[in-house]
Amino acid sequence: xxxxxxxxxxxxxxxxxxxxxxxxxxxxxxxxxxxxxxxxxxxxxxxxxxxxxxxxxxxxxxxxxxxxxxxxxxxxxxxxxxxxxxxxxxxxxxxxxxxxxxxxxxxxxxxxxxxxxxxxxxxxxxxxxxxxxxxxxxxxxxxxxxxxxxxxxxxxxxxxxxxxxxxxxxxxxxxxxxxxxxxxxxxxxxxxxxxxxxxxxxxxxxxxxxxxxxxxxxxxxxxxxxxxxxxxxxxxxxxxxxxxxxxxxxxxxxxxxxxxxxxxxxxxxxxxxxxxxxx
Ligand code: C2E
Ligand code: CA
Ligand code: CA
Numbered sequence: 280x281x282x283x284x285x286x287x288x289x290x291x292x293x294x295x296x297x298x299x300x301x302x303x304x305x306x307x308x309x310x311x312x313x314x315x316x317x318x319x320x321x322x323x324x325x326x327x328x329x330x331x332x333x334x335x336x337x338x339x340x341x342x343x344x345x346x347x348x349x350x351x352x353x354x355x356x357x358x359x360x361x362x363x364x365x366x367x368x369x370x371x372x373x374x375x376x377x378x379x380x381x382x383x384x385x386x387x388x389x390x391x392x393x394x395x396x397x398x399x400x401x402x403x404x405x406x407x408x409x410x411x412x413x414x415x416x417x418x419x420x421x422x423x424x425x426x427x428x429x430x431x432x433x434x435x436x437x438x439x440x441x442x443x444x445x446x447x448x449x450x451x452x453x454x455x456x457x458x459x460x461x462x463x464x465x466x467x468x469x470x471x472x473x474x475x476x477x478x479x480x481x482x483x484x485x486x487x488x489x490x491x492x493x494x495x496x497x498x499x500x501x502x503x504x505x506x507x508x509x510x511x512x513x514x515x516x517x518x519x520x521x522x523x524x525x526x527x528x529x530x531x532x533x534x535x536x537x538x539x540x541x542x543x544x545x546x547x548x549x550x551x552x553x554x555x556x557x558x
Contacts, residue, residue, distance in 0.1 A: 306362055308344050309355055313367050317344050320375055321542030324552065325394065325513060325535045328523050333552045334533060335392030335426070338376040339542040340368070360400045369401040373414040377425065379545050381418035388553055394426040396458065402433045403440075408447050415451070422452030428479060430458050434469040442473065449474040456513070459483070461501055470508055478505050480531070482516020489525040502529050 312318060318340055325335040342350045359365040373395055380393040401407060415422060427448065433441065434457065448455060456477040461484060469475075480501050487494030505512045514526050517536030526534060543551065 302358070305347065305355065306358055306364075308347055309359055309362065309364050312342060312344065312364075313371050318342055318368065318371060318375075319544075320372065320379065321544055322379070322548045323535050323542045324540050324548065325392070325533060326539050328514075328517070328527050328532055328534045331539070333388075333390055335394060336380075336390060336548065337394040337428070337535060337542075338372060338379070338396070340372055340396075341542075356398060360398055363400065365398050365401050366404045366406050369397060370406060370410040370414075372396075373410050374417060377414040377418040377420055380424060381420060383545070383549055386549060386553070388549055390552070392424055392426055392454070394428055394456070397427045397429055397433075399430060399432050402429060402444070408444060411448065411451065411453060422448075423454060426454035426456055426477070428456045428458040431460070431462070434473060434475075445473050445475075449476075456511075461497055467504065470504070470510075475510060477511035477513060480512055480514045482536070485514055485516045485522055485526075485536070486518075488522055495525075498526075498529060498531075502531060506530070 308317075320338045320340055322336040322338055324333055325337060326332060327334055340352050340356075342352075342355055344350070356365065359368055376393045376395050380390065383390055397407070411425070411427075415425060445455060454476045455474065456479055457475060458479045459481040460478040462481045478501065480498065484494045484497045484501075488498055489495060502512060504510075512531050512533070514531050514534035515536060517523055517526065517534040517538045519538060522536075523534065523538060540551070
């Protein structure tokens with residue numbers, strides 16, 4: 280601000296320099312993180328809201344670095360997009376998520392689907408189709424057991440490459456969902472044009488139901504759009520029985536959230552769901 284004196288200004292620039300240094304540090308470590316085997320995945324169950332039965336799982340990435348500690352994706356995914364490291368990270372996530380699904384199924388767990396987050400830059404890269412194909416082949420999984428979650432940003436660019444990539448993925452049987460649906464862009468046109476199979480109803484709107492009228496209205500609208508277009512809906516961020524009951528009343532049958540479980544390490548996930556679903 281104008282009121283900053285000379286010392287204030289120096290403190291300000293020092294702060295900026297510090298921030299840049301931290302960023303540089305983070306990006307330097309990030310570059311070697313796949314190679315150094317510093318990532319792992321936790322798995323959040325996706326359940327049938329009526330019965331609590333397991334239907335699938337969303338893989339969520341975690342980064343453990345010796346000097347930076349344990350980090351959630353919010354701290355590094357954007358950086359990885361900027362530097363391009365997301366392409367290699369994304370390839371690793373696909374491979375590891377599919378490997379885990381294969382291992383669970385071999386261990387007798389009744390689970391038919393793994394959902395993987397795909398970022399914008401990763402989607403644009405030449406590498407995506409190839410990575411998906413390799414991940415499925417290596418784990419000997421059919422395409423329909425893999426669901427990719429894209430952000431709306433991927434879809435608004437009405438780009439011929441987007442169409443080609445989506446068609447190719449759908450041709451492999453891969454399920455394609457729109458993450459955080461309703462948060463971002465209002466151009467819903469892409470829903471008609473692209474071979475989408477589902478929507479993730481954003482937790483932003485689940486938080487307010489059943490009391491907040493505008494959140495209720497958004498959930499109703501999304502459900503209406505989805506059912507008239509024949510799209511699957513998964514509600515995310517389900518935290519309370521009241522939210523679950525509201526969703527069931529709306530006709531949304533699948534959800535995930537802290538009411539059921541946070542992201543779990545794979546062995547805990549297996550333990551919890553092997554014997555059948557808790558309520
Ligand atoms: P997202 O895809 O919307 O994932 C859901 C986030 O909400 C997760 O945070 C999850 O831990 C959290 N969550 C789950 N249930 C609840 C709930 O009931 N209440 C609340 N308040 N939160 C809940 P997380 O793991 O920190 O992931 C943050 C974001 O990072 C994800 O948002 C996703 O956009 C991105 N991300 C995660 N893993 C990957 C990945 O492998 N690749 C890419 N490109 N992005 C990823
Ligand atoms: Ca997601
Ligand atoms: Ca989401």
